[in-house]
Amino acid sequence: MAQFSPLYIHNSLTREKELFTPLNGPYVGMYVCGPTVYSNVHLGNVRTFLTFDIVYRYLSFLGYKVRYVRNITDVGHLTGDSDDGEDKIGKKARLENLEPMEIVQKYTNDFHDVMRIFNMKPPSIEPSATGHIVEQIEAIKSIMGRGYAYESNGSIYFSVRKYNEDHPYGELSGRKIDDLLNNTRSLDGQDEKQDPLDFALWKKADASHLMKWPSPWSEGFPGWHLECSVMSTKYLGTQFDIHGGGMDLKFPHHECEIAQNTGATGEPRSVRYWMHGNMLTVNGRKMAKSEGNGFTPEELISGNHPLLERGYSPMTVRFFMLQGHYASTLDFSNDALQAAEKGLDRLMKALSQLDQLPCAAENDNTEVDIRLLAQRCSDAMGDDFNTPILISVLFDAVKLVNNVADGRLAISPQQKGSLTSMVHGYVFDVLGLTQETTAGADSVGESAGLLDLLVQLRGSAKSNQDWTTADAIRDALGALGIAIKDSKEGSSWERS
């Protein structure tokens, strides 16, 4: 890994950029909070998973062996933090008249489809909460054994106040327990709790509750925060490298995870680097299901949504998101999507030119410094996965490719080789962008032959200075979405 810049990660826990050193290099353990599968994912969810797709890809690119664990939350947690709240999956099951597990399967499938469309790499392990009920019950026993939890009416709650006597609670989100105690909103149905800050480890289910399991305390279901503590520990150990999720999970979810892990083992700091992706906004406001300002990938691609002027391809969206840093909010707009679409197009056109790029000089052109470009790419990613900077460097490479293609610059075969592998590595492997083709795959070969023929016919018309015929062919193809490009070397076509 000597040729790469050191990697710095902004650690949400310390609020500082820290040099990344894995616990057991070259192995890296990463846990990311996955979706609750009770409805379709929306674009904001996609952004978070994209952020960690980039982290996963870049760590792999650097040569690390990453175990990437991303859970599926399929236990029906309550819609609110009160005892009378309905569970989300159960509610949806009643609405759609399906078994809860049918709901879970349906939206898990949808989630996987979306991840595939956006070219996200699947995680190494994708554990589900319902598959780890036994482990969660064991964890509750450990926490109770250390005196940080109590039973109330068949439910088990984590005692934040008791825990805070031994370990600081609120470190991650920068909260002080006294402030929390003074400012917690009064909610109904918290009679079972000794303290409003306490959170459920196990909830006793009422008769109408559909998803429930036996436990030593009651027939019920585990608390939301517990599954991540349990599954991360099971697959990555009591201490591991990276834990990620959306900014909105910082409090209370991740704070509670820390308390549970420490509460179960007595050892603080189970996670070495906490990473939080920022929110996607619309007109400056967080995109959220409850706001009604999100849309599904289907709507995004088709453009069938009031916020969308037209549809955008998945790679356009991916590129758009990568043009902003993961830790900043990113504002969605049609103008920005369209700008990204054109930029991506220019990048991809340059990439497809790489193969037939002419090489002239045997000796390296000293004006062309591929190593410096590669260095700048590595610096950008090493600085807390700064994809916007990486992309800006890649556009310098685009400029270089175009200059060579137009004969303004000459490069040696060696330079061409290193440029190609460098650019391919960052565009395809690190950023995970793909060349999108709009044509149906089965007819591509045939229509390509026909198009080549038309371009040839137009070429002869041109050499006869028959501009009428030449322009007629170009205009007719243009109307079909095929653009003709003339250059000194001849003409070519491409789908626009």
Place this chain on the structure above:
RNA sequence: GGUCCGAUGGCCGAGUGGCUAGGCUCAGCUCUGCAAAAGCUGCUACAGCGGUUCGAAUCCGCUUCGGACCUCCA
């Protein structure tokens, strides 16, 4: 009410105590039969008011505006 974050050119969006971010748009030019593509040039901004400094958009304070979390949320 509490905690925290942000305010960058026509739009999006990086960055930073002195050195061109980048993309898109717009205008001019080169190339070209014309066009497209590509290239070059220009439009050169850091919310406002004070302060620190040789020097601040970048550090500090205040003001205004916006946002997030405090309740399920990526």
